[in-house]
Amino acid sequence: MSLSLRMVNAMDEPKARRRLIEVRGLEKTYRTRDGDVPSLKPIDLDIHDGEFVAVVGPSGCGKSTLLKLVAGLIPPTAGAILIEGKAVTEPPDDVGIVFQSPVLLAWRSVLRNVMMPVEVRRLDRASHLERARKLLKTAGLEGFENKYPWQLSGGMQQRTAICRALVHDPKIVLMDEPFGALDALTRERMNLELQRIHQETRKTILLITHSIPEAVFLADRVVVMSERPGTIAAIYDVELPRPRSLEDMGNPVFSALTQTIRGHFYARGHLD
Amino acid sequence: MATTSVRTLARIVDSPWVRPLGLLVLLIVLWDVTVRLFAIPPYLIPAPIDVIKAFRVEGPMLLAESVPTTLATIGGFLLSAAIGIPLAMLIAGSRTIESYLYPLLVFSQSIPKVAIAPLFVVWFGFGMTPKVISAFLLGVFPVIVSGVQGFKSLDPDMRDLARSMKASWLQSFVMVKLPHAMPAIFAGLKVSVTLAVVGAVVGEFVGSNSGLGFVLQRSIGNFELPTMFAALVLLAAIGVILFWIVDLIERFAIPWHASQRQEFFVTA
Numbered sequence: 252m253s254l255s256l257r258m259v260n261a262m263d264e265p266k267a268r269r270r271l272i273e274v275r276g277l278e279k280t281y282r283t284r285d286g287d288v289p290s291l292k293p294i295d296l297d298i299h300d301g302e303f304v305a306v307v308g309p310s311g312c313g314k315s316t317l318l319k320l321v322a323g324l325i326p327p328t329a330g331a332i333l334i335e336g337k338a339v340t341e342p343p344d345d346v347g348i349v350f351q352s353p354v355l356l357a358w359r360s361v362l363r364n365v366m367m368p369v370e371v372r373r374l375d376r377a378s379h380l381e382r383a384r385k386l387l388k389t390a391g392l393e394g395f396e397n398k399y400p401w402q403l404s405g406g407m408q409q410r411t412a413i414c415r416a417l418v419h420d421p422k423i424v425l426m427d428e429p430f431g432a433l434d435a436l437t438r439e440r441m442n443l444e445l446q447r448i449h450q451e452t453r454k455t456i457l458l459i460t461h462s463i464p465e466a467v468f469l470a471d472r473v474v475v476m477s478e479r480p481g482t483i484a485a486i487y488d489v490e491l492p493r494p495r496s497l498e499d500m501g502n503p504v505f506s507a508l509t510q511t512i513r514g515h516f517y518a519r520g521h522l523d
Numbered sequence: 524m525a526t527t528s529v530r531t532l533a534r535i536v537d538s539p540w541v542r543p544l545g546l547l548v549l550l551i552v553l554w555d556v557t558v559r560l561f562a563i564p565p566y567l568i569p570a571p572i573d574v575i576k577a578f579r580v581e582g583p584m585l586l587a588e589s590v591p592t593t594l595a596t597i598g599g600f601l602l603s604a605a606i607g608i609p610l611a612m613l614i615a616g617s618r619t620i621e622s623y624l625y626p627l628l629v630f631s632q633s634i635p636k637v638a639i640a641p642l643f644v645v646w647f648g649f650g651m652t653p654k655v656i657s658a659f660l661l662g663v664f665p666v667i668v669s670g671v672q673g674f675k676s677l678d679p680d681m682r683d684l685a686r687s688m689k690a691s692w693l694q695s696f697v698m699v700k701l702p703h704a705m706p707a708i709f710a711g712l713k714v715s716v717t718l719a720v721v722g723a724v725v726g727e728f729v730g731s732n733s734g735l736g737f738v739l740q741r742s743i744g745n746f747e748l749p750t751m752f753a754a755l756v757l758l759a760a761i762g763v764i765l766f767w768i769v770d771l772i773e774r775f776a777i778p779w780h781a782s783q784r785q786e787f788f789v790t791a
Contacts, residue, residue, distance in 0.1 A: 322687055
């Protein structure tokens with residue numbers, strides 16, 4: 252295994268694979284009563300089909316803003332996001348989102364929560380019902396379909412939320428600190444789970460996190476963002492073979508990379 | 524079995540409706556003892572037995588008079604729900620509407636209803652209408668306040684979730700916003716229904732020839748305190764029963780909510 256830590260510029264990535272998400276000169280400034288608050292300075296980023304990209308940065312660096320922009324939930328101030336060459340102006344169909352909290356509907360059973368996107372988008376019910384059941388089964392939630400969210404543990408709730416994001420079979424899954432509220436052990440298990448999902452489905456995943464080990468463990472590339480207003484400080488390729496196991500966290504490549512990334516933050520502050 | 528019957532008895536004693544009943548019995552005993560001990564004349568405070576006697580003699584009349592009061596209460600309450608909930612939606616949905624309407628609503632709530640109730644009699648005569656309006660005016664405010672709070676307390680992530688699925692306004696309202704606001708709305712409705720009873724009685728106080736409020740007014744004028752107390756007991760009973768009905772509806776409407784879960788587990 253090569254021990255090289257390659258720092259790549261946002262502009263010169265391998266061109267061989269198909270670009271799925273293109274972020275071009277993206278800027279976001281929030282207008283508030285106290286004046287304009289710049290959140291993102293111009294950002295350029297390409298994400299390829301089937302790639303797993305993690306974004307790490309200190310809180311308030313605009314990483315959640317970046318995700319909301321890609322999700323089409325807020326309009327950019329300048330620049331554009333292209334998904335398969337088409338500019339994002341409204342929430343795209345081919346995207347599933349997982350939020351930090353599970354945001355499950357308390358009045359719906361687990362299965363009906365997972366089926367919510369199908370209902371809202373008026374997709375074929377029968378085929379998706381089968382898909383939802385299958386997703387829940389692989390997520391280890393078989394037998395809990397008719398339970399209510401409050402009868403589930405935090406990890407199970409978040410797994411339900413992931414199933415909901417996957418039910419309409421989107422190409423892209425956006426995750427905003429999805430495991431931030433979970434305890435350390437559950438979090439590790441969820442990381443393995445997410446890696447398995449990525450391996451099996453080959454979804455393009457954009458993961459926002461403030462855990463450096465999580466980012467390195469899961470991602471093909473780690474995007475490091477600087478403090479507000481956020482820009483991309485560096486992008487690192489994670490050259491660890493897949494599937495990765497938790498033991499790989501002891502791998503020298505792993506520790507060297509986490510150390511390098513950590514260096515970005517301890518130079519001017521730290522993550523929280 | 525001796526042990527089972529003891530356990531059944533223990534469960535009955537421990538059940539939620541026996542506790543307030545026990546306290547009530549205790550209070551009645553205390554009331555009786557006080558009246559006897561201090562020899563309070565019945566034109567000041569009647570003894571419980573006098574009230575029971577009044578019930579026996581004037582029971583049919585009291586029951587007949589409680590019908591218009593109950594109807595006015597229900598009418599005012601339904602009106603509160605029908606107008607209060609959409610109004611809460613509007614206020615929660617638009618900052619502009621809120622800034623115009625909400626301060627005025629709070630302002631209007633500070634006007635004593637007893638003072639303006641005669642006005643309704645002038646406008647609508649001695650019928651049902653002024654009572655219903657009076658019940659509505661008292662009942663609508665808690666529905667609006669708690670409804671606004673319910674609609675506003677939606678998690679921004681929840682809103683983003685619905686938006687990310689491109690949910691239409693109606694879809695996100697029916698699937699997310701309304702069910703989310705339901706627990707708060709029901710809290711408001713429960714306060715509203717008890718206030719509607721007060722409103723109906725206020726309406727009957729100032730201008731009516733029927734209803735328990737009218738009975739109260741008349742019996743206090745004639746120093747028929749036992750009748751008056753009997754009417755009060757009946758009014759309280761109406762309030763309790765209506766409250767209980769709303770509570771029951773709530774239990775069926777939002778079995779998933781935290782406040783309902785214990786029962787939900789038992790019945791599930």
